[in-house]
Amino acid sequence: MDWSAAYDNAGFIPEAAGYLTRWPTEAAAFxxxxxxxxxxxxxxGPREAFDLFTPEGTPEGLVIFVHGGYWRRFDRTDWSHFAAGPLTRGWAVAMPSYPLCPDVTIPEITDCIRRAVEAAAAEIPGPIRLTGHSAGGHLVARMPAAELAPEALSRVERILPISPVSDLRPLLQIDLVETLRxxxxxxxxxxxxxxPAPDIPVDVWVGAEERPVFLDQARWLAEAWGAAHHVATGRHHFDVIDDLRDPESPMxxxxxA
Structure with missing residues (x-):
């Protein structure tokens, strides 16, 4: 099996480049x-920062969204518009950047997100929801076991990993393994x-039209943790997150919830 091709999303999504060029423009407008x-x-570090979007009035709580990009691409400023759904519902939304591979290792990125969650939690009181896409889905799923400060962890009431990589061992077979260190x-x-499964409700989300390995990765996490498992009809790896922009969406x- 060609594991590099198996995990290559852009190579199998029609007009994939359009998403990658459109996102920064839409994010800047937002x-x-x-x-x-x-x-x-x-x-x-220069990438150790987050943007915090706030609703009118007192926030209901805090959503933290962690972007994807194979732990080696993108910046929080490419994704700002995906805050729209929770923001419209009255929640503050924090979006961190983080250093990228190969400048750092994935464990170091996990620790960056831990610190980002703690810093964002200090800005907004109330309940916390964690969500992230792809590599970001992996990173939010890591938080319960990442030595998150108790005062922040105790406020996390739900985790929603979107198209997460839940088992990194298959990535040892891909061409980018040295880049990912x-x-x-x-x-x-x-x-x-x-x-271990966290004592926190978890909803694992994935697009029905994603690469088979991402369907597997989502299912593995849901089964291992006894989590809710949502397969979004007609969605692929790049558009499965569009529902975050819709305040009325099931996502x-x-x-x-």
């Missing part, structure tokens, strides 16, 4: 209109599927 604060640091030891330690309803 930031120009949305209320909030940008570039809040959670660490000393992945070892057998780190692949095992960083696999949420292999961690946003599940996230904020």
């Amino acid at each position: 930031r120009a209109e949305a209320a909030g604060r940008l570039d809040l640091p959670y660490g000393a 992945l070892t057998p030891e780190s692949a095992e330690a960083e696999s949420p599927r292999l961690a 946003v309803a599940a996230l904020l």
Whole structure:
């Protein structure tokens, strides 16, 4: 089996490049209109910062969205518009960036997101919801076992990984393994599927038209954790997150339940 092809989403999605060029433009337009604060640091590194979008009035709580990109691409400013659904429902939304492979390892990225969650939690009181896409889905699923500060972890009431990579061991077979600086030891330690199920409600979301390995990855996590498992009809890896922009979508309803 060609594992590199198996995990290549863009190569199998028609007009994939259009998503990658459209997202930053739509995100910039959203930031120009949305209320909030940008570039809040959670660490000393240039990518260790988050944007915080706030609704009118007192927030219902805090949603934290972690972007994907194979742990090696993108920035929070490419994804701002995906805050729209929860924001319209009265929730504040934090979107962190993080250092990328190969400058750092995946365990180091996990620790960055832990610190980002703690910093965002200090800005907004109330319940917390964690969601993320692809590599971001992996990162939010890592949080229950990532030594998150108790005062932040105790407020996390739901985790919604979207198209997550829940078992990193198959990635040891892909061409990018050296870029990801992945070892057998780190692949095992960083696999949420292999961690104890958290005492937090989890909804695993994936598109029905995704690559078979991503359908497997989502199912593995749902089965390992006894989590809810949603397969979105007609959605592929790049458009499965579109429902985050719709305040009335089933995805946003599940996230904020």
